[in-house]
Amino acid sequence: MDLGIAGKAALVCASTGGLGAATAQALAAEGARVVFSGRRGELAEKEASAYDGSVGIEADLSSVEGAQQLLTKAREAVGDIDILVLNGPGPKPGTALDVNGEDMLQAVTSLAIVQQSLVEACLPHMREQKWGRILSIASTGVVAPITGLALSSVGRMALAGYLKSLANVVAADGVTVNMLLPGRIATDRVGQLDANAAEQSGKSVEEVAKRAAASIPAKRYGAPAEFGATAAFLCSDLASYITGSAVRCDGGLHTTL
Template sequence: MDLGIAGRTALVCASTAGLGAATARALAAEGCRVVFTGRRGERARALAAEFDHCIGLEADLGSVAGAQRLYEDTLDAVGPPDILVLNGPGPRPGTASTVTPQDAAAAVTTLVEVPVALISAALPHLLSQGWGRIVGIGSSGVQAPLTGLALSNLGRAGLAGYLKSLATEVAKDGVTVNMLLPGRIDTDRVRSLDAAAAESTGRSPAEVAADSAASIPLGRYGRPEEFGAVAAFLCSAPASYLTGLAARCDGGLVPVL
């Protein structure tokens, strides 16, 4: 299928590894001018160098100021993006009873305030041209809160509510807004969560991963490129009638439709 986005500019946040990198690569393969970003500027530039039409920028998305700098750097390098993929590091694991107000504020900053800052910067261009794609990479915890990930559940649910509201407001202007919710995808983040679970239960990471995979109807963790392909479709021209959607890429893990 021709996704109809060759020549479009895409800003993919936190795209030096994992789900962000997989999404950025999928968009680049479709002919998008992708801005790879991350704290590791050299890594962002190395990934971008795999494609002759992409660039890499160093960025720290731990604050609103960092998000604003990234958008300004993107404008200087390639102009305003037509596609905005929101992604970032997840907060520390932990139970709800251990969350402090400071923890909650930090999670809201990275998972809500930073994406809102980027959208606020990008939206005028998207509205003026009558076409745009905004995709938030979230978590299946948006639909079924995950045990031991209270801060992630808190922040990502807040972003989901905002994106749904935004989708309704800007649909008539040709801008779609969706979320893509990963389940257990084989990334460094998931491996670190398995390691943390192993330490707390006295098992090996391999045992934790095996039990986790057994709970997934497909019987395995997802591959990053499988996730990236779905994300690229949500950014595509054929997906123009999909908006306000929270789609799961989880191998059937969450037991709801």
């Protein structure tokens, strides 16, 4: 299936590992000119080197300034951005009882304000050419807040409200805006969460992972490549009539439609 994105310029935030890397790899495999980015600049360059036309750029996405510096370098490397994939490191785990004001501010800054600044900067080009894709790698916490990931749920739900509102006003310009919600995908981040749960429960990491997998209708964790393929489709020319949606890639974990 030809996704129709060969030659498109794509910026994938936080794409040196995990779901960001899986998404960047899937887009690059389809012929997009992808900017791999992250704090580990050498790793970003290594990932990009496997694909013609792609580049790796070191970036710190914890602030608006860092995000804008990344965008400037990305434009110098691949031109105006046609596909923007929003992503960022999740805040520290914890329940709502563990949250303080400083934590809340940081979560909203990194997961909503920084990402909004990138969208705002990329939109004029997308709207002018009547084609653009904005995709947020989010969490099922925007559908049902996750008790042990309170800060993540707060920040991502703030971004979800903005993106849904945005989708309504740019759809006629050929720009789609969607969120892709992972369940338990076998990444280092999920491994870390399993390790934290194991420490708190006194069980082994293997026991925690086995129990978690048993709660998923698919009876397994997802593979990063499965998530990346779904992301690439949502960024494709074929998905031009899908917008304002939160699509789950979770093996049926959540019982809502």
